[in-house]
Amino acid sequence: MDFSLNKEQIALREEIMRFAREMLTHDVIGDDRDNHFSREGWKKCANFGLLGLPVPCEYGGRGLDPLTAMIAFEALGYSCKDNGLIFAINNHLWACAMYILEFGSEAQKRQYLPDMCSGLLIGAHALTESGAGSDVLSMECQAVRDGDVFVLNGTKTFISNAPIADIFIVFARTGAASYMSSGLSAFIVTIDLPGVKCTKEWEKAGLRTDPMGEVHFENCRVPVENLLGTEENGYTTFMTTIEWERAFLFASQVGTMERLLEDCVRYTARRKQFGQAINSFQSISNKLADMKVRLELAKLMIYKVGWLKTQGRMALSEASIAKLFITESLIQTTMDAIQIHGARGYMTEYEIERELRDAVAGTIYGGTSEIQRRIIAELLVS
């Protein structure tokens, strides 16, 4: 077993850190306050190639293997403080482009992936409905075949990137029977189709630099060629592609954990109370130790999923374990970082309270912690 990064991975890590430090210098405090998405940052990331890291070169990507893409996103999370921008990229790539790459026809891949990699098209993933959150199968959004189109009706909510998106992966019921996994289909829906509208923009506690919205479909005529995969196979499409979203989307959070730990190590050495550096107090150094333990275990988990996917293997349980552990660990790490910084940790200008607000959502999107535990337990007994 070899845990070391190869030369190319080390070089890519450094390249991304340098890029983020020099190019992603926008005002994240202001953007967070104003719910502002940085298009400039998006374009810079696109030009650098971040939007298509694991996408094969023939479709406009950089063709990296999954493990190396994982390492790259970890480096981005370490060096870029705009978690909302990274979340937008993650949703675009792992929850939209990856679906097209895995299930799209050759024509669909050639039509959409190059523009998604270049940043011209922004992608989103539209699954959740008001009545169908964890319980995906209870969705009501319907697509009824009418000749060479599907007529799509319904509303998707809490959709990240929706207000800025050009292309959506939409799940809808095409089968007659309700509450059947076989009754769902996935579609590529572009914002220029008549009958698609982003009807509401949500204001949220964290990840405020990535807009989220509600998308309404009213008699939207989606051409049959926009069907992703085969008809009524949408649930399988979702279940086999969700591994990417569940683990790869969280690699950047491991980088955030490392950045926060390094920041806390520096601060506790510098900050003096009772005539000594606060890192000499055991209750403070214990927090640093716990942050380090969580970081190392989180790294092992993402690298394992990256390795499995690089081998072309399934990682259903490992992806759920990674998501569960990383998201809950990040919340604890941000809370420890706030406590270590005392009042400063709670102040906006120190940029730690924002990390906590951004982190909290991780245990909800992509399947809640409760659902991840359920999946892990079910896979144990199946």
Ligand SMILES: Cc1cc2nc3c(=O)[nH]c(=O)nc-3n(C[C@H](O)[C@H](O)[C@H](O)COP(=O)(O)OP(=O)(O)OC[C@H]3O[C@@H](n4cnc5c(N)ncnc54)[C@H](O)[C@@H]3O)c2cc1C
């Ligand atoms: C920041 C953010 C970004 C998001 N982005 C997207 C997106 O891009 N696209 C998209 O489609 N959706 C997105 N979502 C929605 C997200 O996927 C759902 O919120 C999530 O699946 C949970 O659904 P819900 O909010 O309806 O909660 P519910 O399903 O109503 O759950 C409420 C509570 O009950 C628990 N619960 C439910 N069922 C069970 C069970 N069987 N066993 C144990 N506990 C259970 C849940 O864990 C939770 O604690 C996003 C959400 C957030 C917060």
